[in-house]
Amino acid sequence: MNCRQPELIIFDFDGTLADTLADIAGAVNSILASYGLPVFEIDRYRLMVGNGFSALVAAVLPHERARDQVFKDEFQRLALQEYERRCLDRTKPYPGMREALSTLAGRGIRLAILSNKPDHLLKYMAAALFPDIPFVAVWGNANSRPRKPDPAAALEICRQNDIAPEDTALVGDSGVDMQTARAAGMIPVGVLYGYRDRQELAGAGAEFLVQTPLEIPALFGIG
Template sequence: MYKCCIFDLDGTILNTIESISHSISLTMEHFGYKTVDEAHTKQFVGDGFKKLVERALLFSGDENLVHYEEALAVYEKVFEKNCLYKVRPYEGIPEFLCFLKDKGIRIAVLTNKGHERAVECVETSFGKGFFDLITGEGDLIACKPDPSGALYTAGYFHVSPSQCLYFGDTNTDMRTGINAGMDTVAVTWGFRDREELETFNPKYVIDHPEKIKHVFE
């Protein structure tokens, strides 16, 4: 029986693509490049903001990453102002999370988004204290797909990895769950397609939160 559900943030519980696309576009415009559309942004995210900036610069033509260090600083300032831009929960997510809480299941967020911005997004969208634990990218825990964040979460709740269900929308999330020895749930409403997710043989593949409720009944 699962005692804990760990959720990725971007593309899993919150639709943040407009905030990220808007922020990376403003960053690229700072250097005279064109905006980055949402389709490409979806491919660039998932591995932390440093990789996002790197991929956006390469996409924009900065093949030698001449602007990389400056772009990191620009993006952080821009994103601090725009991290809540048009952010909203995915359909069915608030109801599903309440369902889990009613069942006594601990719920946590584990994301490669910077910790401060992650807390801001989650608490603004769901309320302070709604999630039992929020862990974003920081100095103490390595970026996913390193399993340390997922294992830290399991340890925080005093449960084994086999008692945790890990939800995500990218290959990074699937690899995180595998690396941590946790069953994975691939969600198809996020930033990557079903084909990419199924490559990693997730325990479950769902197109709506309702589709996984039976596991907890």
């Protein structure tokens, strides 16, 4: 089933545009190990990413450590520092993603990124991985705007580009992304190649699901 062609597509980053899991897991596990705390298999991180770095830290720390705000803040600082150091070691765009983005941009569709990843890190990684893609916005988690699933940032991207939410698609791999799209009145498109499953995406309101990056332009009738 095809969807009408939007004027703007807002993409999530981790698990949607790029596979970042190994570097996130490696960085956080490194700091866990330095404190003698249990580490996690990479696959466990699939359910822990997507809500911002502070939520990730809260998820990996033992309960008694997570309640210690001083320790939690220091752990987060060190983990983020370690992730900044290695964030592009193993991270790559999903196969076909650069081609899909180029195809969409070539048809005049405006493209943006909205992530709960720290803003400075998102901008650095997006520029490194997608240097030729003319994103109209690359927005991560910053103090000046609320995190997804709050729709405010997605709606502001629409406003700045003079595009109605109903003419915008939001593409992501998690329930948080689908909730954001629904709350903003946008077309919710879930990707099945990312970190969450069909059940989560459908349960959160995905209207369309794609198996690969190259199915994204095809969904909108673009070959």
